[in-house]
Amino acid sequence: MLTSGIILLAGSLLSPNPGLIFWTAITFVIVLLILKKVAWGPILNALEEREKGIQSSIDRAHKAKDESEAILRKNKELLAKADAESDRIIREGKDFAEKLRADIAEKTQAEAQKMIASAKDEIEQEKRRALAELRNEVADLAVRGAEKIIKSNLDADTQKRIVDTMIQDLSTNRN
Amino acid sequence: MKRVNVIQPKAILKVIAILVPLLLNVNGHAFAASGESSDVPKNSAAAVAAPAVAVPAAEAAHGAEAPEGEEKAGDVIMHHILDNNVFAFEPFGSINLPKIVVGGYDISVTKHVVMLWLVSALLVIVFSVVGGSYKNLTNRQAPKGLANAMEALVEFIRLDVAKSNIGHGYEKHLPYLLTVFFFILFCNLLGLIPYGATATGNVNVTLTLSIFTFFVTQIAAFKAHGVKGYLQHLTAGTHWSLWIIMVPIEIIGQFTKPFALTVRLFANMTAGHIIILSLIFISFILKSYIVAVAVSVPFAIFIYLLELFVAFLQAFVFTMLSALFIGLATAHEGHDESAAGAAHH
Numbered sequence: 001m002l003t004s005g006i007i008l009l010a011g012s013l014l015s016p017n018p019g020l021i022f023w024t025a026i027t028f029v030i031v032l033l034i035l036k037k038v039a040w041g042p043i044l045n046a047l048e049e050r051e052k053g054i055q056s057s058i059d060r061a062h063k064a065k066d067e068s069e070a071i072l073r074k075n076k077e078l079l080a081k082a083d084a085e086s087d088r089i090i091r092e093g094k095d096f097a098e099k100l101r102a103d104i105a106e107k108t109q110a111e112a113q114k115m116i117a118s119a120k121d122e123i124e125q126e127k128r129r130a131l132a133e134l135r136n137e138v139a140d141l142a143v144r145g146a147e148k149i150i151k152s153n154l155d156a157d158t159q160k161r162i163v164d165t166m167i168q169d170l171s172t173n174r175n
Numbered sequence: 176m177k178r179v180n181v182i183q184p185k186a187i188l189k190v191i192a193i194l195v196p197l198l199l200n201v202n203g204h205a206f207a208a209s210g211e212s213s214d215v216p217k218n219s220a221a222a223v224a225a226p227a228v229a230v231p232a233a234e235a236a237h238g239a240e241a242p243e244g245e246e247k248a249g250d251v252i253m254h255h256i257l258d259n260n261v262f263a264f265e266p267f268g269s270i271n272l273p274k275i276v277v278g279g280y281d282i283s284v285t286k287h288v289v290m291l292w293l294v295s296a297l298l299v300i301v302f303s304v305v306g307g308s309y310k311n312l313t314n315r316q317a318p319k320g321l322a323n324a325m326e327a328l329v330e331f332i333r334l335d336v337a338k339s340n341i342g343h344g345y346e347k348h349l350p351y352l353l354t355v356f357f358f359i360l361f362c363n364l365l366g367l368i369p370y371g372a373t374a375t376g377n378v379n380v381t382l383t384l385s386i387f388t389f390f391v392t393q394i395a396a397f398k399a400h401g402v403k404g405y406l407q408h409l410t411a412g413t414h415w416s417l418w419i420i421m422v423p424i425e426i427i428g429q430f431t432k433p434f435a436l437t438v439r440l441f442a443n444m445t446a447g448h449i450i451i452l453s454l455i456f457i458s459f460i461l462k463s464y465i466v467a468v469a470v471s472v473p474f475a476i477f478i479y480l481l482e483l484f485v486a487f488l489q490a491f492v493f494t495m496l497s498a499l500f501i502g503l504a505t506a507h508e509g510h511d512e513s514a515a516g517a518a519h520h
Binding site for chain 2: 032039
């Protein structure tokens, strides 16, 4: 369009228009002020707040993660400790039981030994007493027999020797 | 069903009966651009003869010999793009806007001023709703609907534009950057709807916006460096013997930045509209429905979609560069390092 070119060169497209400049400036400034109050303030505040909110949420999430990790670690430690503790207790219990068993067994052994020993003593005593009684009895019997023998055969010396020999024999046989 | 079947062939026949002569350009006179009636035979003959590429030449030839008061494609296009005192709703009439002159200055409310006010009203309504919904929002709730849609853009400007370019202390400049972004975006988009006008396609509007960026940048630089640091900044850290070259270059650089912003936004928005209107007018100039169906409408739709993208892109670019300039001005490192660092973003 050559005509447009001519008009442009003639200046109508680029011609200054103070009125329009004035109105543009006034309009723009008023719009700027109104929008600043009405729109940009709340919108930018909201955006900033949301940005901060998101940031703090992320921070909180990180913190919570760290905390939970710490708690997990602590729990693991506690668990390991408890494990060790229970192991120790079981081992101690076993040891104790073993010792107790050994003690009891030993004591029982000793008791039994003692009882056996006392039983033997008693048996020995009883035996000795029985032997002594038997000897007395035998002596009585012998005396009584001797009496009879003597009464019938008053060869005292001979008889006595015979009796003695017999007693001697008896005792050696018994022993 | 039966009735429809009966009607359809009839309708199609009617359409064909109307279209065929039109497409064959039998009565081309009736479809010439409305204002060209006085000059139709000569105009149409020339236009039909000339291929599409030669249209400007043909038109220029007409422009030279056209009688006064004749409306041509170029004039219509410029009328669409330029500012004026009439807000036209073409078939329904138009509203004459008041002319105000104060102290010798013409501050009349023009079409673009009305568009600026519409944009402002829309911005205020949309963002009061969004801001209100944020006031009722705890930070455990997600925004929804309009607030959610706007939050995406706000968050984009906040992080990818302001924070990455300005760095420390970017919060101070956020209201300006956000306002400039949405202001330009809404201006661009409202220019794309029927009866709308692109205020950002007017160099005065973009100039004003970039002057704001200029002041914001300069004030930020003064605040960041103080007067001494600001002056040191002008030497770009070079040896004193180079100052005689560097200082003027740096001073010019301070002004070329907003100038570039001005022209970029204005030219981008104007160019898109000129292209769309030119594509439409090709069919009027050639007086051919074939051209209209095959070229004008598809290409105009394509450019329109491109313009939608450009509306967002240019709003982003303006905001991005404003943030970049503020970042450059407030950077505490050496001039070159900060420029390189900013270029990486």
